Amino acid sequence: MQPYDDIPGTYVQDGRQTRLGYALNMFCMSLNEEANRERFKADEPAYLDGFALSAEQRQAVLDRDWVAMLRLGGNIYYTFKIAIVDGLSMQGVGGLMSGVTREEFQQMMINGGRPLAGNRYEEEWKRG
Amino acid sequence: MAEIVGGIGTSHIPGIGAAVDKGKTQEPIWKNLFDHYEPAREWLAELAPDVAIVVFNDHASAFSMQLIPTFAIGVADTFLPADEGYGRRKVPAAQGAPELAWHLTERLILDGFDMTIANEMDIDHGCTVPLSIGCDQPDEWPFAIIPLCVNVIQYPPPTGARCLALGQALQRAVASWEGDERIVVFGTGGMSHQLQGERAGLVNADFDTAFLDGLTADPDGVAAIDHVEYLRDAGSEGIELVMWMVMRGALGDNATERYRHYQVAAASNTAAGLIVLEPA
Numbered sequence: 001m002q003p004y005d006d007i008p009g010t011y012v013q014d015g016r017q018t019r020l021g022y023a024l025n026m027f028c029m030s031l032n033e034e035a036n037r038e039r040f041k042a043d044e045p046a047y048l049d050g051f052a053l054s055a056e057q058r059q060a061v062l063d064r065d066w067v068a069m070l071r072l073g074g075n076i077y078y079t080f081k082i083a084i085v086d087g088l089s090m091q092g093v094g095g096l097m098s099g100v101t102r103e104e105f106q107q108m109m110i111n112g113g114r115p116l117a118g119n120r121y122e123e124e125w126k127r128g
Numbered sequence: 129m130a131e132i133v134g135g136i137g138t139s140h141i142p143g144i145g146a147a148v149d150k151g152k153t154q155e156p157i158w159k160n161l162f163d164h165y166e167p168a169r170e171w172l173a174e175l176a177p178d179v180a181i182v183v184f185n186d187h188a189s190a191f192s193m194q195l196i197p198t199f200a201i202g203v204a205d206t207f208l209p210a211d212e213g214y215g216r217r218k219v220p221a222a223q224g225a226p227e228l229a230w231h232l233t234e235r236l237i238l239d240g241f242d243m244t245i246a247n248e249m250d251i252d253h254g255c256t257v258p259l260s261i262g263c264d265q266p267d268e269w270p271f272a273i274i275p276l277c278v279n280v281i282q283y284p285p286p287t288g289a290r291c292l293a294l295g296q297a298l299q300r301a302v303a304s305w306e307g308d309e310r311i312v313v314f315g316t317g318g319m320s321h322q323l324q325g326e327r328a329g330l331v332n333a334d335f336d337t338a339f340l341d342g343l344t345a346d347p348d349g350v351a352a353i354d355h356v357e358y359l360r361d362a363g364s365e366g367i368e369l370v371m372w373m374v375m376r377g378a379l380g381d382n383a384t385e386r387y388r389h390y391q392v393a394a395a396s397n398t399a400a401g402l403i404v405l406e407p408a
Contacts, residue, residue, distance in 0.1 A: 003356045009326030010364050014283040022193055029192040032211050067325065076324035076365075077187045077281055084213035090143075094328035094397050105329060110157075110394040113331025114322075120360055 008125045009098070011070040021073020024061070027051040028078035037085055066097045130228070130305040132298075132313060134175050135379045135405040136168065137343065137372040138261050140184060140316040142212075142253040143396045148260045149218060157395045164389035165261055168404050171386065172262045178309040179225045179272045180262075181232075181298065183374045184254030184316045185280045187212065190246070196282045197244035199294065201236070202251075202275035203229040210250035219256050220266065222273035228305060229274045235301035241294055251275050258316045261402070271312075280317065280368045288351040291370045295377020302378075315375025317368025319390070320361075321398035330363040331392055331399045339369060340403055344385045347376050365398075375405070382408035 004012050011017060018025075027048065030036045040047040048058055060068035061082065069079045076093075083093045095105035098114075108114060118124050144161070147153050153162040189210035191197065204224045209217040236243050255275050263270060279285055286294075295313070302311055319339065322330040342350040351373050358367040376383070386404040393400040 004359050007327070007360050007364075009328075010322070010359065011325055012283050012359060012364065013281055018193055018282060025188075025193050029188055031213055032189065034211065034215065037213070070325055075188075075193075075281060078193075080323075081188070081213045090323060090397055091395070094323065097324065098326050098328050105397075106394065108329055109331075109392055109397065112333070113320075113392050113397075113399065114327065114329040116330065116332045116335075116361060119327055119330060 006122045008119060008122045013075045017073045017075070019073070021075065023052040024057045024069065024072060024074045025078040027053060028074070028081045031081040031085060041085060066093055130302045130307050130309040130311060132302055132378050132407055133177060133310045134312045134407070135315065135375045135383065136172070136258070136262060136312065137315045137375055137401065137403040137405070138258050139318055139393070139398060139400040139402070140254045140257040141393055141396045141398050141400060142257060143393065145217060145253050145257040145260050147395070148265060161391060161393055161400055165402065167387050168402055169262060169264060171404055172312070175312065177271050177312040179228060179274060179311045180314055181274045181276055181311060181378070182255045182258060182314040182316065183276045183278060183371045184258065184314070185368060185371065186277050187252050187254060187281070189252035190249045191277070193282070196279050197277065198279050198286050199241065200244040200246050200277040201229060201233050202246045202249045203233060204247055204249060207249060207251045207273065207275060209256055210252040212252050217253070217256055219260065220268045222251055222255070222259070222269055222275070225272035225274050225309070228307060228309060231305050232274070232298065232301045235304060236294070236297055239297045239300065241297055249275065254316060258314045262314070276374070278371050278374065280370065284355055285367055285370055287355070288353055288370045288373045291373035292347055292351040292377040295374040298374065298378045299380060313375045313378045315372035317371045318366055319369060319399040319401040320363050320366040322363030323365050323397055325364070329397050332362055332366070333399065335362050336390060336399050336401055340388055340390065340401060343372065343376055343403060344383060344405065347373070379405050380407045384408065
């Protein structure tokens with residue numbers, strides 16, 4: 001148990017997460033190269049065969065389940081490289097991770113962002 | 129004797145660079161932010177430094193999880209913009225200051241800061257966006273650049289206190305250099321923001337305002353903000369603010385604030401801050 005484990009909707013990239021997500025993140029890192037982006041776009045399953053992802057991680061990538069990727073050790077700076085291939089913005093992915101549209105997410109930012117109140121502890125989310 | 133003549137703290141939101149590159153800075157969602165960059169640009173142009181030390185974090189561009197240096201300094205002749213997935217950003221290559229960078233590296237290590245030395249390193253938006261904020265779109269950057277990377281992605285990043293002490297050591301290292309370069313230090317990243325997860329979009333203006341106030345008036349107090357407080361109250365990526373402490377340390381005890389601006393960058397997921405400091 002770490003002192004930050006009770007922050008809601010937050011996946012701190014500590015040693016536990018990096019051990020879990022190493023292969024997933026290194027796959028994402030490979031997308032920094034144009035040739036690899038093209039190979040990934042052409043045949044995602046075949047491209048993923050080149051990396052030692054768990055079955056769950058592989059499915060999360062194919063499904064573009066952005067929260068599952070984080071839960072499985074992915075880091076947002078790495079997984080966002082998949083979003084770049086898809087043509088998504090960070091606000092678009094922010095919406096997908098928090099269950100709203102890109103437009104709704106942007107409106108939240110125009111309004112000053114997600115407030116801290118009610119979002120500091122998991123307990124606050126459980127109480128609703 | 130070389131000296132540090134100014135400091136800039138600024139967010140390095142990639143969308144800011146894209147807005148500059150695509151000519152969108154006067155669009156309604158960006159205009160206010162860029163209008164408020166103007167005084168800092170004028171200040172920097174008037175200051176006309178020879179070298180900028182840009183403290184930033186690499187975002188899975190030059191470094192991956194394979195190797196995670198806590199502090200890395202670039203000693204190359206040239207640094208190219210990284211391909212972060214969009215192709216390389218169409219901005220000038222950064223010309224390094226290798227002799228000065230090697231001097232700083234040696235002094236820092238002998239002073240107790242165990243720097244990783246980067247002979248080759250692409251620079252990503254963490255470095256190039258602050259340059260665009262400071263200089264807009266020149267054909268060449270108007271000063272040499274020494275990139276100084278801080279790990280803030282893998283937990284735990286260095287503490288704020290350690291970053292402040294690194295900045296203080298940087299000032300000593302500059303003062304012992306035989307050249308007469310005038311140097312600005314950029315501390316970049318932040319302010320409060322969270323990119324990841326179901327809590328994405330978190331902004332804490334009270335935290336950010338207190339940070340900006342304390343940066344000049346009470347750097348030791350700001351340096352004492354612990355990691356869990358950053359993560360919980362400033363968002364998981366708000367912890368990037370430790371990099372501003374390197375800049376703060378390099379400006380000396382009695383630095384004064386010259387200018388600041390703060391707003392949420394509504395086209396991003398981030399509270400954008402800008403502060404200009406001058407040494408005593």
